[in-house]
Amino acid sequence: MPSPSIVWFRDDLRLADHPALRAAVDRGEPVIGLYVLDEESEGIRPLGGAARWWLHHSLASLAERLAERGSRLILRRGPAARVVRDVADDTGAGAVFWNRRYGGPEREIDAQLKAGLRDGGVEVASFAASVLFEPWTIQTGSGKHFSVYSPFWRACLAQPAPRAPLPQPREVTGPSRYPASDDLDDWGLLPTAPDWAQGLRDTWEPGEPAARRRLREFLDEDLGHYGDARDRPAAGATSMLSPRLRWGELSPHTVWHAAVEATGASQFLSEIGWREFAWHTLYHFPDLATKNLRREFDAFPWPRLKPSALEAWQKGRTGYAMVDAGMRELWETGYMHNRVRMITASFVIKNLLIDWRRGEEWFWDCLVDADGASNPFNWQWVAGSGADAAPYFRVFNPELQADKFDKNREYVGRWAPEYRDADGQPPLPIVDLKATRQNALDAYEKVKQASRES
Known part of the structure; x- marks a missing residue:
């Protein structure tokens, strides 16, 4: 038998x-x-x-x-x-x-x-x-998990090279009798009324064949200028492989071996390393989505939530062009450029003083690439409560960021055109950047004080 x-x-x-x-x-x-x-x-x-x-x-x-x-x-x-x-x-x-x-x-x-x-x-x-290096294999000299990315990635690169990817089988022989199966349509995974997924259909083709095509396109057409253009959201220089890795349509081993010998691959592969860092951190800190990795941030004095401010951020109606463009791209496509993710996250955490977990939950619901490691890991990085976190005093100014990375307002013009059009009527700013930046710094001082007293 x-x-x-x-x-x-x-x-x-x-x-x-x-x-x-x-x-x-x-x-x-x-x-x-x-x-x-x-x-x-x-x-x-x-x-x-x-x-x-x-x-x-x-x-x-x-x-x-x-x-x-x-x-x-x-x-x-x-x-x-x-x-x-x-x-x-x-x-x-x-x-x-x-x-x-x-x-x-x-x-x-x-x-x-x-x-x-x-x-x-x-x-x-x-x-x-699903990772290049298993979490228990990369440790500090004292046998602990790395809390800073650069030495973590150096330790990874000092390991033997990741194994070569396995070929797909030509034949997968099934049994003479199969067990009962649900019908995929009965799972109700797709939206019905309202059908909000048209932008996703226009943007993506899920599945392994499309993933492999996109990897080849990126290596052939975009990798050469990735290092120079990856921070400009209108440049189209990013790989767009994050959902492919999240759903395992591509393995990190496949991506690594396809890219490692290419000219200019080191910066791109360092982003694969950042993904590794997130998964290793989750392995050692399973509550990453709900608890501050740096526990001194438990003392952060979050004010009472103002629902109208959260909703304005979610809908891209904050009065700040780069923030609104990013939030609308997210809703339309299930994706947001990485630079803009940092800007929008900084705004909701540090200018609106809304708990990072609220933002993480919104991204979890809206992103096609949200996974259990990278999504909370990156939110904690922006908040300052995570591993290798951004300094608490670093508050992204969305106007200066737009001047630097979207000088001609191509990205803003696509997703929030009223900010660029001469006759456009953008929403009024919901907060003052200078005043709210100071409010954030004052709040972070209380975290530092609590840390000193503990």
């Missing part, structure tokens, strides 16, 4: 460089692909709206590619530990393979499931596939 191998897909929706899939194929038994939509397990954060849209289309692409090679993608919904065991029992699976996750609740689920399956006589193996 065949004993199928189950490949549990998670944030690795690809066939190429997929160690768990390769192990299943090499085992020589029929292969069943499984994806579990888990919104019930303790500690698992429900996906935001834009992420759900991306997931729907990326799963559809993965299912199509598996079918082309001879197998199917089974869709199930529920607590992952229970669902995977149920599918293993139903199919008589002899092995279950997956690629590792690094968030705290996810690790607990995986460890519990691995132990339970092994107790039942099922072979289980997990693999490194």
